[in-house]
Amino acid sequence: MATINRDPEVVRHLNRPVDPDAVNGFFATVTAHWDQHGFGFWAIEPRVGPLAGRFVGFVGVAYPTFLPELAQRPELGWRLARESWGAGYATEAAVAARDDAATRLGFDDLISIIHPDNERSQRVAAKVGMTIEGPVFNPHLNMAVDIWHRALRQQAPPEPPQRKLRRTNMAPALPENAKSPALAGLFCNRGAEI
Numbered sequence: 001m002a003t004i005n006r007d008p009e010v011v012r013h014l015n016r017p018v019d020p021d022a023v024n025g026f027f028a029t030v031t032a033h034w035d036q037h038g039f040g041f042w043a044i045e046p047r048v049g050p051l052a053g054r055f056v057g058f059v060g061v062a063y064p065t066f067l068p069e070l071a072q073r074p075e076l077g078w079r080l081a082r083e084s085w086g087a088g089y090a091t092e093a094a095v096a097a098r099d100d101a102a103t104r105l106g107f108d109d110l111i112s113i114i115h116p117d118n119e120r121s122q123r124v125a126a127k128v129g130m131t132i133e134g135p136v137f138n139p140h141l142n143m144a145v146d147i148w149h150r151a152l153r154q155q156a157p158p159e160p161p162q163r164k165l166r167r168t169n170m171a172p173a174l175p176e177n178a179k180s181p182a183l184a185g186l187f188c189n190r191g192a193e194i
Helices: 020-037 089-103 119-127 181-185
Strands: 041-046 057-062 075-080 109-114 131-138 143-151
Touching (some): 075 119, 089 119
Parallel strands (some): 075 109
Antiparallel strands (some): 109 143, 131 143
16 A cells, blocks of 8 residues: 555645655555444455456545545545556445445445546446535645535446456455445454565
8 A cells, every 4th residue: 555655646636744754654554444433444356357466456435534525424535556547446345335335334324535636536436426516725835626415315226247256455445244235345453564
């Protein structure tokens, strides 16, 4: 993950600066969120294709504490290595995380905080059924960014996506009774080095 976070093209539209301290503390931040809330980011590792077996990024739901006015709203987020862009991994994993948030976690809605110039993330958000709710001022960037929103309770039961992803390590394992069929191709265990 540190290599991904050091790629200037990957971090160009993030909602806060990624300095060396943030890069080095990322794994601790992710596992602390899991410890406190029982959910968080999952690692993404393709099962097929040229990137099969490689860690290519993360997706999941976490509280965006970097913006205090949104810190109590669950955010669906993702970040992938540049070489994995355009293969559908972000969308597939975001659908699985969205569906898990609705079924296992019982959330009523999700947000995504997206830089207005980040067209790739806007496309992923739209594909998982999100629309722009409105702007919020981000003091880390000294500008407004977009809040994308998806109500979860009004949607029809999710269709399982085709699975391209393989299990990999990043955070606590999902419980055996997780009901989301889309998660059959994903899991997370603590203890891996990123």
